[in-house]
Amino acid sequence: MEPAFDPATLTQSWPKPANPRPIVTFGAGSIVGDAHFPAYRKAGFPVAGLYDPDRAKAEKLANEWGVKVFTSVEEAMAVEGAVFDLATPPARHAEVLSALPDGAAALIQKPMGSNLEEATEILTLCREKNLKAAVNFQLRFAPMMLALKDAVRQGWLGEVVDFDAWLALATPWQLWPFLKGLPRIEIAMHSIHYLDFVRQLLGDPKGVHAKTIGHPGHDVAQTRTSAILDYGETVRCALSVNHDHDFGRKHQACEFRICGTQGAAYLKLGVNLDYPRGEPDVLEIFPKGGDGWVNVPLAGTWFPDAFAGRMANLQRFVSGEDDTLVSSAEDAWNTMALVEAAYQSSAAPATPLAKRP
Known part of the structure; x- marks a missing residue:
């Protein structure tokens, strides 16, 4: 009989160097x-x-x-x-x-x-x-992501077959004045994090279908992206990103849903919902053999712990x-x-x- 899922066993941090360099x-x-x-x-x-x-x-x-x-x-x-x-x-x-x-x-x-x-x-x-x-x-080093990857490594999700990223939020682009006038913004400066993490989790895709556009309310080059990564006939991977959902917090979102053949995970990336102050990150896992969602208490947040x-x-x-x-x-x-x-x-x-x- 396999042991029950214990979130306390999941790795959430990277060991420190014995002698840190300046x-x-x-x-x-x-x-x-x-x-x-x-x-x-x-x-x-x-x-x-x-x-x-x-x-x-x-x-x-x-x-x-x-x-x-x-x-x-x-x-x-x-x-x-x-x-x-x-x-x-x-x-x-x-x-x-x-x-x-x-x-x-x-x-x-x-x-x-x-x-x-x-x-x-x-x-x-x-x-x-x-x-x-x-x-x-x-x-890749955020506590929730390290824990997720450890859960996948231990087999609690089975084989990962579905990855969804859904963002609907209001991003304060004015905090980064060097972005003004750049021809590439959303994918190159923001969603690149998600594409990179997907690569670590699923490997390199065969290709990508994408559309990235701006918004008539400002002059930032792109702030909205839809993308589908091609992993063949078994794995579906999609990203829906809207940085212009500026209608109050109630229906905003910044979350991943990752499904496997035997379990699933839900993550909330809190820092983006009130940047840079942020909200708490969230990781919940429906483990193989379980009967419900299990909250994984997190030992830190993307900002600043991942750095x-x-x-x-x-x-x-x-x-x-x-x-x-x-x-x-x-x-x-x-x-x-x-x-x-x-x-x-x-x-x-x-x-x-x-x-x-």
Whole structure:
């Protein structure tokens, strides 16, 4: 007789490195104060300092967190044994990576460049400079996602055959001024997290059907996306994303439904429902052999805990404590290829209807 499902047995965190390395952060945008620094402080990771070409912006953030401001890229690069944390706009990644010492460890903010061409340039740089580089697809490290993957690994869902992502919410795009004027927004900057997580859970799809559009109420390039990932005749995978559902909290949603042959899971991604303050994340599992939904008490949230797990894996890989670098530059390129395919699909004409005879 199999043991009953016990949510307390599910892994929800990534082990910390035995000897954390100093972190040098490039960029002083809102994501650093909202997630990077809170996560590193909570995990006990030392932050050596930050650099941003906007000195006033850098000093403001540094004063809030009690960290050093580097006066130049060269000064920031000189920190011995550092892990370089690139919280930079995608078009600036290659420039910063080019300046890093050969063999350095780097965490690259997603996306891995503005498009697949830039992602390929970044991948080539990482190879040529022998960088130990990972991309900050930190959703993989959220406590709810680690627990879900552990439940799948233990067989509590059976074989995963259905993945649904449903988002209807109001996203404050104004918090990220560097997005203004960019031609690619929704998939490249937001749903890329979900596409990346789907890749980890289900592998690479054969292809994608997608449509991504803006909204007449503002000038953000795209804020609404529908996508179907092709996994053949057994697995269905669909994403419905609407960042313009700005009609109060009552009918907003940010959730995944994952069904297997013997069980299922439901997740609520709380941070997006009141960003950046957020609501609690939720994970419920209907386990194989069970007779109802079981709530999994979570030991943390996507923001900021996933950022600590992401950094922990990179640091442990550099020290030899982890054998695998999750979301390495090599693997992240495949997520960028999926993003590129989605934009190509969106730009292509749909299958036309037949004309009535």
